[in-house]
Amino acid sequence: MNLLKEIKNKIIRMFLNFIFFSFFITYFASPASAETAPISTSELNQRLDLSTGYEDHRTLGERWELRGIYQLDYNTHYRLQTGLSYNGETGYLNGIYVELGYEKIKDSDYSVRLKFLGNQNAQWDNTYNSIIPYLSWEASDYVVELGLNYRYSFFCEDDLWNIFKYSNADVSEVILYYRLAWSFPTQDDRYGLTIEFKNNHQFYAGNLGAYALFINNSYQLNDRIKIYGNLGYWQTGSIALSATYLKTTLHAGMEVKL
Amino acid sequence: MKRLLQITLIVLSAFYLVSCNADPKGLVSSSDVDKRFRDSLTMAEEGDVSLGVDEDEFSFIVVADTHVYHGDASHLTALKDRLNQDKANGANDKFLIACGDISQCGKVEDFQAFKDALEPEYPVYTAIGNHDLYFDGWHNYREILGKSCYTFKAGEVLFVSFDSANGALGRKQKNWLEGVLKNKAESLVVVFTHFEFFSPNPTTIQQYTDIEEVAYLVNLFGKTGVDYVFMGHSHDYYDKNINGTHYVNVSDFVNKREYLRVKVKLSDGQISYERKRL
Numbered sequence: 001m002n003l004l005k006e007i008k009n010k011i012i013r014m015f016l017n018f019i020f021f022s023f024f025i026t027y028f029a030s031p032a033s034a035e036t037a038p039i040s041t042s043e044l045n046q047r048l049d050l051s052t053g054y055e056d057h058r059t060l061g062e063r064w065e066l067r068g069i070y071q072l073d074y075n076t077h078y079r080l081q082t083g084l085s086y087n088g089e090t091g092y093l094n095g096i097y098v099e100l101g102y103e104k105i106k107d108s109d110y111s112v113r114l115k116f117l118g119n120q121n122a123q124w125d126n127t128y129n130s131i132i133p134y135l136s137w138e139a140s141d142y143v144v145e146l147g148l149n150y151r152y153s154f155f156c157e158d159d160l161w162n163i164f165k166y167s168n169a170d171v172s173e174v175i176l177y178y179r180l181a182w183s184f185p186t187q188d189d190r191y192g193l194t195i196e197f198k199n200n201h202q203f204y205a206g207n208l209g210a211y212a213l214f215i216n217n218s219y220q221l222n223d224r225i226k227i228y229g230n231l232g233y234w235q236t237g238s239i240a241l242s243a244t245y246l247k248t249t250l251h252a253g254m255e256v257k258l
Numbered sequence: 259m260k261r262l263l264q265i266t267l268i269v270l271s272a273f274y275l276v277s278c279n280a281d282p283k284g285l286v287s288s289s290d291v292d293k294r295f296r297d298s299l300t301m302a303e304e305g306d307v308s309l310g311v312d313e314d315e316f317s318f319i320v321v322a323d324t325h326v327y328h329g330d331a332s333h334l335t336a337l338k339d340r341l342n343q344d345k346a347n348g349a350n351d352k353f354l355i356a357c358g359d360i361s362q363c364g365k366v367e368d369f370q371a372f373k374d375a376l377e378p379e380y381p382v383y384t385a386i387g388n389h390d391l392y393f394d395g396w397h398n399y400r401e402i403l404g405k406s407c408y409t410f411k412a413g414e415v416l417f418v419s420f421d422s423a424n425g426a427l428g429r430k431q432k433n434w435l436e437g438v439l440k441n442k443a444e445s446l447v448v449v450f451t452h453f454e455f456f457s458p459n460p461t462t463i464q465q466y467t468d469i470e471e472v473a474y475l476v477n478l479f480g481k482t483g484v485d486y487v488f489m490g491h492s493h494d495y496y497d498k499n500i501n502g503t504h505y506v507n508v509s510d511f512v513n514k515r516e517y518l519r520v521k522v523k524l525s526d527g528q529i530s531y532e533r534k535r536l
Contacts, residue, residue, distance in 0.1 A: 058292075059427045059471055121470060124477035128469055153456075153469075155476050155500050170500045174460040207457070209425065210467045236467040237424040240453075240491075241284030242388035244291065244424045246467060 047071040049083075051228075051253020058246055063089035067253070069202060077103050079113075085203040092122040095203030096163050101136075111136040113147075117205055118163030125157040129165055130205050132177050145179040145198075149205045176208050192218040192228075201232075209239030212249075226255040281363065281392035289396040291406075291421055291428040294386070297396075298405040298421075304383065307352050307412035314525050316350050316412065319380065320450070320518040322357035322490025323510035325389065329367035333515065334375035336536055341380060344519075351519065352412060354380045357490035357508055358387025358423065358452025360403065364395015369402040383410065386423045387452040387491065407431055409438055413524050416444035422453040425467035427475070439482035445527055448520075449479065450488040454507045458494040465492065479503045485529050486520070495533070506531070 049069040056062050069083035078101070085095035101113040115132040134147020152169035159165050179198035186193060196214035199206045212235070218228035232249035281288075309316060319341065324334060341351055354376055361368035369390075376382050386406045390399050400406070406421040420427070420435055427435070439447070453466040455475070466472050479487060480501035487503060493510035509516035515536035522529050 057468075057470075059429055059432050059468075060474065061429065119469070121473040124473045126473035126477060128473075148460075155473070155480065171456045171498055173457045175457060206469060207465050207467060208463050209465070210469070236426040237288060237388060238285055240388040240425060240464050241280045241282070242288040242391045242424050243284055243286055244288055244426070246426055 046258040053251035143181040147177040190220040294406040322508035325512040326368040327362035331371035331375035454489040
């Protein structure tokens, strides 16, 4: 049984590694000519993002995930995003969120967003529900996001998947929510390389000291499809000056304009 | 704007590092929990606390974040004097538990001063904290205070100390902790460690790193009937009762001079505590 599990994990790891590193190869092999994707003039835009991921956690072990995100944009100002994440190791959904955004306030670089996030750990009868209002400042080569994570922790099996449940929480906390990202200038506009420093991702909003370094790669295949791979290196204890390794995450997927 | 952000970050980092006489190397690399666990396996077991044959009630003291610095443990000597007075008035304090950050920066003189201030009258049982790791502090800690994770007994009460000085458990220690709690024979269980599981207020910038590990631990403690978990680190008091387990974050002793006297009544299977200030 353990051998089968190990083989399965190795195959997943090899697959994800293949996708991830193929971006580098594609990038260096591709000609330097720019090909710009046509910009949609439609008022209503929809996007679907499907990905698979692998995580190696020093305490909790390995797991693989499937993720799906749907985004709806109305003109340049209104945005709705929602997503589901499935934990392949436990067989449970482990992340659900709905996010509403008012984008490019007065046509500036600033946006405000409100996120409702549920992190379900059904194997431990636990759910973390969060309301996260945050401000996003997005320029051509960098992104800064800052907000507050109002987190409500429940340690019982009732209502695990109700992400709008906040009353009678066992613990209520307020945690800083942040993300800093910087995009490297590349020879080819189709290729994107970004470095991020953050304590969250779409399906997770961590403690203040739970920050990670991400390297994100993407490649625009055509005007509708983009493929990507993200590598995350997570530490523990650094904020208390006792840093050591926590986990590695690897995700690869594709984004499709509908 | 970029320049302003850079300057702010540099000033804040410098202030942080200078203000707590900390080890800046720890920002990127520190002693690892797995190594400390391996080292602890090779070290002598902690001794149990002996109780009298007819002794049904006893108490023990819990402190956190004593931050002994430059070998000065006068605040702990004052605590011992107070405990001696209480003993003369009928208190039955058997030992003292310290929930980490014994020292300010992991120096031999600080660990020794801590131990000398309290022993032999009050045997000390400690959990290792992040400050105890600074400047290769684990080497000094293990020489003077011993293991980073262990168990001991006092009557029918099992005490478990685990190492959270990196803000994480590590797989080996997780398996050990699970084994200890699932195979215990004692009806009362007290766990103590350094990093607190929850943030008492929005200004708290440090807590146990991964919320998934916290979910795992809370579930384990609830399922195995742990009665109390004592923690420190954020220097702020709270007590949260989750599924029958009390998660008590102890205020710091270095500034607030706060400690807990925990009373155990074996025949009733009751544990309670009172907050005290020097």
